[in-house]
Amino acid sequence: xxxxxxxxxWEENFQVAVVIVMLILVFVIMGQITGLERxxxxxxxxxxxxxxxQRLVKLELVGQADPELEAQLDxxxxxxxxxxxxxxxxxxxxxxxxxxLGDLTKRWxxxxxxxxxxxxxxxxxxxxxxxxxxxxxxxxxxxxAERYSRxxxxxxxxxxxxxxxxxxxxxxxxxxxxxxxxxxxxxxxELSTIAYADNxxxxxxRASCDAVVSGHADPADCARHGAIMFDLNNLKKTNDSYGHxxxxxxxxxxxxxxxxxxxxxxxxxxxxxxxxVAIFDEGDEGRIAVFIDELDRKAGTYNQKNxxxxxxxxxxxxxxxxxxxxxxxxxxxxxxxxxxxMKTAMKAKGKTP
Numbered sequence: 001x002x003x004x005x006x007x008x009x010w011e012e013n014f015q016v017a018v019v020i021v022m023l024i025l026v027f028v029i030m031g032q033i034t035g036l037e038r039x040x041x042x043x044x045x046x047x048x049x050x051x052x053x054q055r056l057v058k059l060e061l062v063g064q065a066d067p068e069l070e071a072q073l074d075x076x077x078x079x080x081x082x083x084x085x086x087x088x089x090x091x092x093x094x095x096x097x098x099x100x101l102g103d104l105t106k107r108w109x110x111x112x113x114x115x116x117x118x119x120x121x122x123x124x125x126x127x128x129x130x131x132x133x134x135x136x137x138x139x140x141x142x143x144x145a146e147r148y149s150r151x152x153x154x155x156x157x158x159x160x161x162x163x164x165x166x167x168x169x170x171x172x173x174x175x176x177x178x179x180x181x182x183x184x185x186x187x188x189x190e191l192s193t194i195a196y197a198d199n200x201x202x203x204x205x206r207a208s209c210d211a212v213v214s215g216h217a218d219p220a221d222c223a224r225h226g227a228i229m230f231d232l233n234n235l236k237k238t239n240d241s242y243g244h245x246x247x248x249x250x251x252x253x254x255x256x257x258x259x260x261x262x263x264x265x266x267x268x269x270x271x272x273x274x275x276x277v278a279i280f281d282e283g284d285e286g287r288i289a290v291f292i293d294e295l296d297r298k299a300g301t302y303n304q305k306n307x308x309x310x311x312x313x314x315x316x317x318x319x320x321x322x323x324x325x326x327x328x329x330x331x332x333x334x335x336x337x338x339x340x341x342m343k344t345a346m347k348a349k350g351k352t353p
Contacts (some may be wrong), residue, residue, distance in 0.1 A: 201255025226283015
């Protein structure tokens with residue numbers, strides 16, 4: 001029992017731990033997705049820096065200054081370096097990217113100096129040469145940002161795999177618990193059947209009969225009910241002559257006849273030993289008479305086919321047709337008394353052993 005409690009406690013702790021890990025993974029994945037979205041903006045703006053610089057250099061080379069574009073490039077490079085600003089850009093936590101961004105920013109300052117020289121009417125050669133170096137550095141920066149994005153995407157993929165594995169573990173645990181629960185329920189039903197069914201006849205046993213009787217304790221609920229008690233006459237003779245196995249065959253055979261006759265008509269059960277009971281919700285005289293006639297017919301057919309062990313029985317009836325009205329326990333007592341009177345009469349006539 002102690003080991004079982006430990007196992008249950010371990011399973012409960014495992015489930016709680018799995019759920020906690022799942023929640024942590026979900027929050028981490030959400031953060032990772034947000035980071036990837038911001039990384040995508042960084043890649044986009046890094047490409048904009050490259051393209052805008054190319055446009056600015058071309059304009060300067062043809063004598064068309066664009067101070068606003070120059071100021072915009074200053075802003076973008078500053079936001080890429082700091083991770084703050086109106087464009088909601090992220091600061092990438094990557095040494096290679098930050099080193100290349102710092103190098104590009106220095107190149108931008110050199111390039112701005114050359115642009116100033118050209119605006120003042122100076123030579124354009126240095127601007128052309130420095131711009132080529134700048135564009136190569138810008139390409140390197142874009143490549144570095146894309147590499148960083150791929151690393152983060154792979155990290156997200158592994159987090160998703162981990163979440164999938166944890167989810168699978170939880171599902172397997174839940175399925176396993178459900179299977180065990182179903183098996184336990186099936187076992188409980190089997191044990192319940194064993195507890196309330198007679199092994200020999202498969203009819204309801206005494207416990208089941210008592211449950212039915214206790215459910216009819218109020219005489220007012222039994223006003224139209226009826227009860228029959230049966231007693232096998234030759235069980236002891238069969239046991240003495242042919243052994244208890246033959247006696248069990250006789251009991252089982254009579255139980256089968258009762259079950260077939262009672263289907264859709266009334267409740268039947270093994271009261272104990274060689275006694276059986278039938279309980280009718282509608283126990284009028286005609287219905288009970290039809291039941292006994294049908295049982296006699298089936299018993300006669302059985303006896304014609306089985307000459308060795310014959311079915312013979314006494315029965316007693318109680319119907320709630322007169323005053324006082326009985327409850328079911330009282331009805332069975334009356335039926336039992338009437339059954340023994342019949343058995344005594346049969347013995348007096350030599351019809352029973």
